[in-house]
Amino acid sequence: MSIVELRDVHKVYQLGKTQVPAVRGVSLQIDVGDFVSITGPSGSGKSTILNMIGCIDTPTQGEVYIQGQCTSGLKDRQLTVLRHRTLGFIFQSFNLIPVLNVLENIEFPLLLGKPIMDSGAKKDWLEYLVEAVGLHEHIRHRPSELSGGQRQRVAIARALVTKPHIVLADEPTANLDSKTGQSIVELMHKMNEELNTTFIFSTHDPSIVSMAHHVIPLLDGQVVSQP
């Protein structure tokens, strides 16, 4: 059963008077619990596709379905709720909130919107995540006091804290050394298997691509071949 579906999606950016096509007629389906890598060189449209799946960008043409729901036509408030409840994000630059410590950063999405679990369950869940990403000794540290790998681990825990169905990771290892990058993808894989959360991540690192269940290769905004 597909949890994400793109139907003939186009994305054109307007740069002054010039129209730059970033995605050109991409159609794809991703199943529940999949561990998918979107690969391709820089400018192939990886991030654009992830942004449209993540509902932080909209297609110029075509439709994006998340859990069978078409996202085009949804209002900002509805898209925000969808992002909060269904999607988790891991960014290349970690994008942690600098004034919050590790635990607060992980907990942050839980404090937005209506509570999704009671306080006891929340405490247990946070402890599990902190333990899973191996940061129990750093929960009071601010992001500026952590290494790149540790920051990305916090980002992974934060992305999973609302128990989303889909986690999107845009080049999660780009700012890390290869060893740390490898461990981050292994952690993502572990969480994918333990929680059956669908992971979609973009990368152009072949060693990381090899860990994916499925690969979506892109070139010039088009899927080269279906996985």
Add this chain to the structure above:
Amino acid sequence: MNTLIATIAWRSLREHRAKTVIVGTLLAIGMLVLVVGNSLMDSAAQGIERLYIQNFTGHLMISGAAPGRLTMFGYQDMTAMDRAIPLVPAYAELLDFLHDQPYTAAASPQGTGFALAEARGDARTPVSLFGIEPAAYQDAFPNNIRLTAGRFLEPGETGVLLSATAAEFLNERLEAPLETGDKLLLTSLSTIGGMRIREVPVVGMYAFHHSNPQLDMVSLVDITTLRALSGMALTRVEPGELSPEQQRVFEIQEVDELFAQTDDFLVDVAEEGAAGEQDFLAILGPDTDAESALPDWQDPAAWHFVLLRLTDERYLYQARADIDAFFDARNVSGKVADWRQAAGPMADVSFGVRWAFNAVVLVIAVVAVIIIMNTLVISVTQRLSEFGTMRAIGAQKGFIRRMMLWEALLLSVISGAVGIAAGGVLLTLLRSQGIQAPNMFFEIIFGGSVLHPTLSWASVAVSLALLVAVAVVSSLYPTAIILNTPPVKAIHSE
């Protein structure tokens, strides 16, 4: 969620110290200026209010109802010469009523008018006149004047207590200075009452302890003289009894017939010699003094105002309501005005200065908003990625708005507290030293020669509210920048 917002707001302020210090310092200085400025204005306003109530107007001025701006100096508009000041209706009853009220400390009736004072036929000066009942006036406003010559008016005495300023004007044109006992010729002129002249002795000269240019020109005169000068003498018109001969004159149609018989109207004079002073006196009738003549044609209840002093200011509203009810019950048109309406334009000067100060504050507030907004825009631009991330992971726009609002409120309240503390210290110093009024203008504003300002909590509240408003308004545009930036763009901004 609010705890989270407050936490992020507080830590963000600490994290971005440079911005916080710049904006915070601006806000603190703004608060200092507002608190000190408003406290000075409040202290001055209280001073001038106290001054007028205790010395000139009382708490309330009761008069007849009249359109236009009626003050204790008369009408303060272009119609002053064209209409009479209404008399206090049901005066005698009103006075009894007021004296029966427990909140009445004193009630002094008063009349007002203008005249040209002439001394020894050589010197003239315009004077403003307050017609008073000496005992009641001194009871209501004890020790408000300093006698420079002579004495105060005695009850029932005809005379004028000349202001020292008016005396100075006259003395400049006289060979020898004016003295008590000298006669002043007072001439009043109005389009409704025509010209009236009265000669009154100067019983004394004085200056108010606290004065201003308008009060400097006020001389106190017995009410009988003022009534005569102001046309308050005739209070009612009754049909007269005409003799048949007089009646016949009004029935004459032809001009020639008017002069056909003159014997009835001409008065016999001595057949021998030219007509002399005695003949004219005979025409005028027997000599009368004011005391004996006035009761026949003056109404002792004719007063322009009753100035009421209360035992305590908290009875102000009750007193106004009671007096209004008094007039309503008698179906007469009376009016109750507060001290400020009674005091006239000079009291307005200090309030005008306050408005000017408020205008300056408004300009400062606008400038502050612009500066703070610019600083916040820079700060927000630096943090755009942070806000974009929040939006991406599920923060609604309302969350961002509240977060920015919290930051603005925290910053303004903390800066405001610093400004209030600094303002309090400065005001304490100013109070201990006292601010000397350098000239008459500032004396009017200060309500005296020295101002001892106190911290006005009302001004603190108003200033803090203004400061918070400035901070909140300043944060609106930066907030709009965040909310109008799509999350995908915000996330990747540097």
